[in-house]
Structures are given as structure tokens and as C-alpha cells.
Amino acid sequence: MVQPVLSPLVERPAHVPEALVYDLDYYADPGVLQDAHGRALQVAKEAPGVFWTPRQGGHWVLRSHNAVFEASRDTERFSNAPISFEQLQAIIESLPEGAPKPLIPAPITFDPPHHAVYRNPLQKAFSPKAMNVLKDNIRALAVELIEKVKPQGGCAFVKDISEPMPVTIFLQMFGLPVDRQREYRDLVEEHFAQTDKDPQLIQARLRKVADVMRDAILERKDNPQNDLISLLWDSEFNGQKATLHDIENYAVMLFTAGLDTVVNGMALGAVHLAKNPQLQAEMRAHPEKTSDLTEEMLRRYTFTLPPRFVAEDCEFQGVQMKKGEMALLFLPGADLDAAEYPNPEVFDANREGKPHIAFGAGPHRCLGSHLARIELNILYEEMMARLPEFRLDPDKPLTYHGGHVWGPNEVYLKWDV
Numbered sequence: 001m002v003q004p005v006l007s008p009l010v011e012r013p014a015h016v017p018e019a020l021v022y023d024l025d026y027y028a029d030p031g032v033l034q035d036a037h038g039r040a041l042q043v044a045k046e047a048p049g050v051f052w053t054p055r056q057g058g059h060w061v062l063r064s065h066n067a068v069f070e071a072s073r074d075t076e077r078f079s080n081a082p083i084s085f086e087q088l089q090a091i092i093e094s095l096p097e098g099a100p101k102p103l104i105p106a107p108i109t110f111d112p113p114h115h116a117v118y119r120n121p122l123q124k125a126f127s128p129k130a131m132n133v134l135k136d137n138i139r140a141l142a143v144e145l146i147e148k149v150k151p152q153g154g155c156a157f158v159k160d161i162s163e164p165m166p167v168t169i170f171l172q173m174f175g176l177p178v179d180r181q182r183e184y185r186d187l188v189e190e191h192f193a194q195t196d197k198d199p200q201l202i203q204a205r206l207r208k209v210a211d212v213m214r215d216a217i218l219e220r221k222d223n224p225q226n227d228l229i230s231l232l233w234d235s236e237f238n239g240q241k242a243t244l245h246d247i248e249n250y251a252v253m254l255f256t257a258g259l260d261t262v263v264n265g266m267a268l269g270a271v272h273l274a275k276n277p278q279l280q281a282e283m284r285a286h287p288e289k290t291s292d293l294t295e296e297m298l299r300r301y302t303f304t305l306p307p308r309f310v311a312e313d314c315e316f317q318g319v320q321m322k323k324g325e326m327a328l329l330f331l332p333g334a335d336l337d338a339a340e341y342p343n344p345e346v347f348d349a350n351r352e353g354k355p356h357i358a359f360g361a362g363p364h365r366c367l368g369s370h371l372a373r374i375e376l377n378i379l380y381e382e383m384m385a386r387l388p389e390f391r392l393d394p395d396k397p398l399t400y401h402g403g404h405v406w407g408p409n410e411v412y413l414k415w416d417v
């Protein structure tokens, strides 16, 4: 894996007060690469609730729970769309006949009211009822993966378990060939590893992702199956039948969200369990507490950092912001905010009070949260039931990646056989 390079410092713009400057490179901060949530905790303790970092070209970071929650629901001031819907339509209409259209991950890149048009077709497909049907299949896969490594006395947890499990489930749901998962996963990693913001390069990467799915998407148009691609072909957008472009827009979104998030969530959970044998013993004795464990894992190790674009010159929580600036929703810091969670660094599966914000808030709140929760719960249950006490391999220290999804690069576990 290529070591990310700390981005250069840029000059503070005149409208940013010096007291609001705090140095955090969300891609390549040395503290993040060494211990992502150690650094998140430090930021939560030290940085202003809304701060400006001179890294990655200079941008805002919303760190307090209150700021993240307010901005997530305020789509007038904080947009998910790098350019407006109307500008986008104008670009698409100006393209010559047959030219490839820009890919717009849907529904996440749309603001209300267009956002609902793209979110609605998926709502039922990701509902708790629809996800519950998958439980047996998910459990069978978890058991297979764990039993495969059990006699070895250890494993590379990401490669052996936390990658293949959610990725297989997602590919089956979407209707993509499971035997090509390595190829798909490499593309996602390539996509998330890039820090450049050049729209042409971003488009080229998204196009690569769409292209590997193109045959399966086209094939499903004439030969519908019980999968998401077929469901999307059957949907309408603003009264028009779905087009290949619509489905590619969903594919690039779901592909990245579905393949990268759960992988990192599971890996962060495995690290915590491996470091805490007493917690493992408690969970083995009380499997009925697994869902509380999962929720506290999601809070203590919240790991996504969704971007927003300031839609108009405005004042937000007493801070002047300018149209077009980037504001990162620092969810890991929001869930470690001492103003909301007393002793936030303490892992307490019996914690009461405010629910975490790991799945976001407002109209873009995670569509895959029911699926993610089922996968995490089942994995922890089966690990506790099937593996003896496990620990981190002391010869293979942990390293982390930054970006919009934080997590360990690999987690080497050991146990006695």
C-alpha cells in the first residue's frame, strides 16, 4: 500500500479567524495513520466545534455533535452536490449524441427535492423487513469464513473475513458475479485512495467502476432477476423509465458505500475485541447483549467523514462561511463529543442516552444501516461463539488509512489451537 503524503499547508483566507484554525489532514495526518480513533479523540478534545484546517487545499471541519447534526439537516446551506442540478442537466444536454454522461453517485449527490426521487426506489429494498430475509444467508457466510480460519490459530481479518463477508452479500443483492469480487474491491480501494479533486480524474475513476458492471446491468434489462439491478430497471424517475445512465449512477454509489463501509466497521470492532479479552468473555456469556455491543462499537469507532459544500455565503454557529467551500462532517468527532457522551473515550455497551450519529442524520441518513447492523451483529455473535479468546498479533502492528472512510489497513489476529 502506498503511504499517503501529508498535503501542503495553504494560507488562511481573510474571513477565517485565527482561533478557528486547527491542523488536520483527513487523508494523511500522521496521527490518523498511526491510530485513527486516538487522533479522533484528540481532535474531539482540542479542536473548536467548527474549525478550518489548512490541509487538503483548506476547508471547514464540523466537529461537535451539535454542528454535525445541524448541518446534516440543513440542505439549504450545506449541499451534497458539487454543482447544482440545473447546471448538471445543462452539461448533460450539451453533450454530443452518444458521448458518455458524467456519473453522479445517486442518491447521495442530489439535494432535496431531487434527492427523494432517487432515494425512494431503494427505500423498500433496504427496509428492515427486506433485510431480515437475508439473515440466514449472512449467518451461513459468517460461519463459513470463521470456520475456515479457525484451525489456523490466526488470520488476516480484513482479507479473510471483513472484506469477503459484506462484499459477497452486497454483490449477491445487487446481482453481480461474486467470483469477480477481488477485481471490484481493488477498484473501490483505488477510488478511495485518491485525494485529487480534479473532476475529470474523479469521472475517469467512477467510469472504471461503472464499466466493470456494465455487462451485468445490460443483461438484467432483458432478463430480470430478484436483485437490485432488476428493481432499478423497473423504476421511474420524474415520470421517465430508468435509463442505463440512471442505473450506473446508483451502481457507483452503492458499490462504494456497500463495499467499503462495513469492511472497515468490522475491522475496527475486531481490533477493540482483540484488545479487550474481558469484553470477549462478557459477550460469550451474554450473546443477547450483542446489539448493544454493535451500537457502542459504531459510536466509539465512528468512521465515515461525508463532505458538504457551502451553498451560499452564510453564518453557521457564529462562523462566516463562503459559497463553494468544503465542510467535512467529522462524524468520528461528533460521536466522541463529551458534551453529548460523558467520558466519550470509555467503551460502555450499557451506555444510555443519545443515540450515535455513525449513520449520519437528515435526508441522507444511511440507507444501508439495517443491512450493516445485521451483518455486524451476526459477525460478532459468530466470532464469540466459534473462536477462542483472540488477540492482536504483536509482530504485526496496526496501521490505518484516512480519507472519507477511516479504518485499519489489516488486522492480524491470533488465538490458541
Ligand code: HEM
Binding pocket: 072, 080, 106, 107, 108, 109, 119, 170, 253, 254, 257, 258, 261, 262, 265, 303, 304, 306, 307, 331, 358, 359, 360, 361, 363, 364, 365, 366, 367, 368, 369, 371, 372
Ligand atoms: C457500518 C456501515 C455503514 C456506515 C457507518 C455508513 C454510513 C453512512 C453515512 C454516514 C451516510 C450519510 C452520508 C452523508 O450524509 O452524506 C450514509 C449514506 C448512505 N449509505 Fe451507508 N453506511 C454503512 C453501510 C452501508 C451499506 C451496507 C450500504 C448499502 C449497501 C449503504 C448505503 C448508503 C447509501 C445509499 C447512502 C446515501 C443515502 C442518501 O443519500 O440518501 N451504507 N452511510
